[in-house]
Amino acid sequence: MPTRPEMLVQLEAGLRSRFFASVPKITKANRQGWTEDQHDLDRLSRALAAYTIVGCCRVDDAVAVGAITDGSDDHGLDALFFDRARSRLVCVQSKFKRTGAAPSQEEVQKTINGLRALRARRFNEFNEAVRNRLDEIEEALETPGIRIELHMSFLGDAMGPHAADDLNGYAAELNLLSLLFEWHTSGLGVVYNWLALEQAPASVDDQVVLENWAGVNAPRKAVYGQIRAAALAGLVENHGQALFERNIRLYLGTVGVNAAITRTVREAPNDFFYLNNGITIVAESIAQAQGDQRQCTFALTNCSIVNGAQTAGAIATATLGGHLSQEAKLMVTIIEIGGVAGDLGQRITKARNHQNVVRGVDFAALDPNQERLRQELAAAGAIYFYRPSAEAFARRDGAFSLEDAAVALACLRFKARSAAELLAAEVARRPRPSNAIDFVTTAKKEIGRLWDQGGALYGQLFSADLSGVRMYRLVKIYRFIDQILAGSEGAESSYQRRMFFRHGRYFIMAFVAHRSLDVIEKPQLELSVEEQALLSQRTNQLSELIYSTSEPLQGYKGYLGIFRNLTDAQPLADTVLQRLAAEDVQPVARPALPPV
Template sequence: MSIARDAERFARQVRIALERDYEQHLDIADVAALGEAERTPRVRSRALSALAVRAVTGFTAENAAACVIDGGKDQGLDAIAITTNPAHVYLIQSKWSDTGKARLDRGAARDMIVGLDLIDQELFDRFNARGERLAEEASRLMFEEMAPATLVVALMGTDKPGPGATQMFEDARHKYNKNGPFLDVCYLHAEDLAQQVRADLAPAPLNLEVEMERWHKHDGLHESFQGIVRVEDIASWYQGHGSQLFHLNIRNPLGATRTNAGIVKTLLQSPASFWYFNNGITLLCDTIQARYRSQSAPQGGRVALTAVNASIVNGAQTVTAIAEAIKTDPGAAGHAYVSVRVIATQGVAAFAKDVTEATNLQNRVEPRDFVALDLVQSLIRDDLAAELDKEYTIKRGAPDPAPESGCSLAEAAAALACFHPDAAHSSRLTKSSELLWERGVRGTYDVLFRTRPSAHLVWRSVLTVRAVRAALHESRSTREGRAAALAQHGAYVIAHLTMQLLGRDDIEEPGCDWDMEVLQRVPETANAVLAWLIHHIDAECGESAQIGRTLADAAQVSKLAGLVLRDAGTAAAVPVLQAAYVKVPRPRKPRRPNTVPYLVTAQAIAEGTALVYDTPYSTEREAEELISWLAADPRRRQATWINDRKRPILWAADKTQYSPSGLIREMWRLAAWKKQPVANQGTTRWRIEGGETLWELALRLQSAEDSLENE
């Protein structure tokens, strides 16, 4: 990504934060009567000054805004911030630019130094009312407590100040530092200010209290303690901190699973055996503060540890199962103990990553889990939150956001694969979404994420793929045979071609009206792409070529994609589907096998696979009735697949197994939907995380079998 694009991205992120967090606290009475075109940049510049104050002092947004003096008689200073512990004076000037091109010239630097000189000479009455009060307090601190001062230049741009401005600051440093260090200069550029915005969106570091018995200490390269901890203490961690406990883990707890159910059963029925049956918990932290019951004989009693900036990197399932058991019967489960290791990494990120990976190899870990440790994923999450106010779930086991609120890493990766100009990546998706996580020269993951995609690119790609899938579903009643199979197997390839035709040039432009310019054109384009694609498959591969096998051949798909883009990009008429591909009323065929027994028999879904409630096939009324009820508890959208022919869905909200339709009825009942339909197709409402609904998966597999039988 170019420096110019980076600067624009930083400016967008900062602008959103200024409007959301700072502008409400500013005194703007002197500019209230101005027109919007003149008022907005002044208010934004003042808010930027407040953000700069927060960046150098740690003040709250409200207290930082109180330091802003920008306006008439500000004497070249936009803000004066004072800290007392340690004593320090910050004199701030900010320059805003919507495009990230702000610069500081020689005159602005001179004005800042004039403001410093007036404070040093105690000419406080030269400032406006707020500036006079703050300048006097700054002078007192500088004289009585020998507080140093820093000139802070906050630029919404990436260019360094020019030589004229730099020389002005150097002359001032020479003047004020003759008798010892007093004056310094600090530059905050666009990236620094955006980093502060992202840091403010991140959760605060977690310090965890650990009471450990029968412990021993290891004084190797990294200080560590190992011992046993009461499970009721573990439950209190989860009750107080939730998923923040696992922020360094490769995945969040996977919700309701048979394994977790077994842990709960042991705790409730045989708590004394729990320590023997469980592998324990590994907790990483920056540093450990230990308090011994006895200094002369510390091993004789408990040790109280404070784990600074802590995270559980192995044992997430154990923690959540313990919390569930304590909630069910604290009297029984509370007698158990669990083994815990606490390791201090001293902030060494590479060591923390190695420990996280190594300790998770004993459990079933998928390639996606290790991808969650990639720094670029955290940066994408921060960008989506800062620029678009969207959620981005990275770890397997974390609940997918509501569709309107964001997306998961799995959905984003699939969408970016479709956006990529090489059709081979969307072809690979027809085989398995697991291919998204392959690393290395030939792997898809590094191609998609090596250069960090922007927030707009990620979100708009996701929206477009969703729109293509919805369009294909909407027109499904018009197709049959190979055309229907193409829509089932080739949704990602069709999405790729649709995006190449509609959405490449402006996808990263913030001002683009994506809904009007792209999404509204998706249905017509997607159906035209399908017609062109089946036309070229028949012509190139023959009308007997099996659709699924053809789409899984990356080289063949790349060739077909070139032909479709060549023809669909012209004014040529869209091919008319031949009669064999158009659905007409016919005698009913033998009924297809029921979805759930079919999927279980075919072993199509791995035990423990995460499912999410989604509404692509529900009515608009259903979505309206359930939206607030679902939002009240994220677990209501979560479930786990169990290979059970009758009740394959283990619902996270109550840890009970249901049939797909039975669970939907229960959800409608709990949501108090009084005018609910009599029947529902539950398999269309539960989706494999980042993939198809249960119904779509069964239909695709059954269609593939039919095609093979007819060959």
């Protein structure tokens, strides 16, 4: 679970990306003289009001923006929406205050008085934005059984006691005979959960027709038979990536064998069944329609293709060239895993995919922690690819892969520790503390071990307490420092110094992180100009310190050997740590006092 500052970062990023294009700065007379920061907070408050309508009423962003009534003479009502399906008039008062301060008692009283005016039909007291919604407001007020539902939306968790008493008093006043009014606190935790739920994968429920099929009932239900390639392409077209939610990889595009699959299904449809391995689907439940062994329809609940993403994607690609022959068929196995399946789905995915050429990073995609991180980042407008796909191959700003994250975490997440510190923990029989030097030497020597889910390093890198915001920031810092060090390598004329910057890059980063907790630990997505300048200065300074410390080692081993072996890198790290400690205790030079 992300920290409160990290939740706030994700929410703010989401509000800006989704609503700022349609929630402009207000330039009316009552806003004149405002600073840009005040206008920015005002836009965030109105965006929060709109998103509260989205979260409460499950409408799209454009509809919610149309419900904004914030402005002069809004009487404390920042958004209004008639939810006909649930017989309620939803009203919002929103406050975007990063301190988390809730609406004050005075602000709550203003809203209560606004609701009184609304119920009394004193519409002339309201601004134009409210009056523009009079048709739906009057319809709502005249609907029997309607209730007014007020949401106090802000960045804290609870209303103040006096403000809450006033709201409860107003509820008691109205609800003598029927439920006419209720109020809710939509604090940061509630709003963040709306964001997270939006990013959850959609459940795929659909039907498939199997030909020449058979099945088993024990120890669990499964059916297997032929499916037409055109029908499979239709599933992919209808559901997209959601159909591969439990797979270790998404479709990788028309590369290698995928191009051959596309060609075969079009040019040799009668042979396709014999040349293709088929696909495997898991489903929460399988329901059989009336049919015979020759052909039958099966309804699948919460289903996913766990093996055969490349086959399914290639067949869908083949349909771009025209309709597929009805003779093109392939084998499909469908296994019912139930609603509470434990690790059965993962075991099926692993077993079925071990028959193909896969990498350790592919199976890391089965870690539910990776999906949590993807959802957190998606809520903030960032794209995280933890499963290989065609999209993941294209490196661009605002998007990164599991491999990118693993290297950034290895270089920047952990403290550099001395051999003496590690030995002390061993003597005291304490768990060995995480040591940045372990990670950077592994990254240099055998980078695949970083994302091997069964290895000792993966769990430390992608631990349950790692948030999406922190991971994104570390990737940003990694990319920034990497550019600096790549530039330093390219600018050097000395072969020895070029090799230092090429092979020592991860090691240098570990020490930049060691000395930059003030930058690393901030819960922001982006780096400020000041932070970039600070990191650039420290990178250059530490590079020179590490280079001068490593020069004596050049007599017997090159930089590639030094930075990929712990037996060489750890003593070097010890010396660097000693030099940094000595710098820290040196007295600061002070200017001489003028003579008395």
